[in-house]
Amino acid sequence: MAEFIKLYNENPDPRKIAQIVQVLRKGGLVIYPTDTVYGLGCDISNTKALEKIARIKGIKLAKANWSFICADLSNLSDYVKQIxxxxxxxxKRSLPGPYTFILPGNNNLPKEFKKKKTVGIRIPDNNIARALVLALGNPIxxxxxxxxDDILEYTTDPELILEKxxxxxDVVIxxxxxxxxxSTVIDVSDGEYVVVRExxxxxxII
Incomplete structure (x- = not known):
């Protein structure tokens, strides 16, 4: 049974954020809001949690193209080659915002993503998502x-998300x-800017 935790984007409760971060650190999975659709996330450094998401999505972890949710651009160099x-x-002018930028990955990528040449970086314009990453201390x-549903591709109601x-x-926020x-996906990994998904x-902006 997932915990259902109410948070307000204007001012996310730090105690509730800390409670959710504890779940992430223990390998839990969390569904959380962004500035676009709701996301399913886990701690980037927890292999078991990454494997759980891969199983749910029905894909091999090595083939997964997931985004790294960051709080700001300061930890970009942790995972991305110099741009x-x-x-x-x-x-800088697009983030935080509803974009995923595909960038060249560096050697610090977690071992599950070592074979990937690129990484999708996302900094949502949502205080809840960013507060989680800041409190966790690394990307989600x-x-x-x-x-x-064929017509509505993404569930927007948190109560329906909880039901499903x-x-x-472990947690639905x-x-x-x-x-x-x-989000709009833009590949900027090789000097050319290519819109992968509108x-x-x-x-x-490009």
């Missing part, structure tokens, strides 16, 4: 939760209704 000045400026590996995911995750449009973020 040129125009790319950094693009990130994240994937968006899909719906079985109750036995699969109620941060209010989510969006049903995902989403909530405007594409005229």
């Amino acid at each position: 040129d000045s125009p790319t950094f400026k693009l990130l 590996v994240s994937t968006s939760i899909k719906d079985d 995911w109750d036995n699969l995750v 109620d941060g209010g209704y989510g969006d049903n449009v995902p 989403g909530k973020g405007a594409t005229n």
Whole structure:
């Protein structure tokens, strides 16, 4: 049974954030709000948790293309090779925001992602998501939760999310209704800027 925890984006309760971080540190899975759709995430450094998400998604962990949710650009160099000045400026003016940027990964990537040449970095414009990452002290590996409904691809109601995911995750955060449009994905890994998926973020930033 998942815990259902209400948090407010304007001012997330630090005690509740600390409670959720304890769950993440123990290898728990958390569904949380972002500035786009709700995400399913775990501690980047917990192999068992990463494997759990891979099982739920029905994919091999080595083949997973998940985003790293960061609090800001300060820990970018932990996982990303040095990027040129125009790319950094693009990130700086677009983030926090509804974008996932695909960047060249470096040798510090967790062992589960060592074979990957690139990594998707996401800094949501959502205080709950960023507060979790800050309190955890490292990124959350994240994937968006899909719906079985053909018309509505993403579940937006936290209570319906709880109903569906109750036995699969440890915590569902109620941060209010989510969006049903995902982030815009832009590949900036090799100097060329390529829009991989049009989403909530405007594409005229590149």
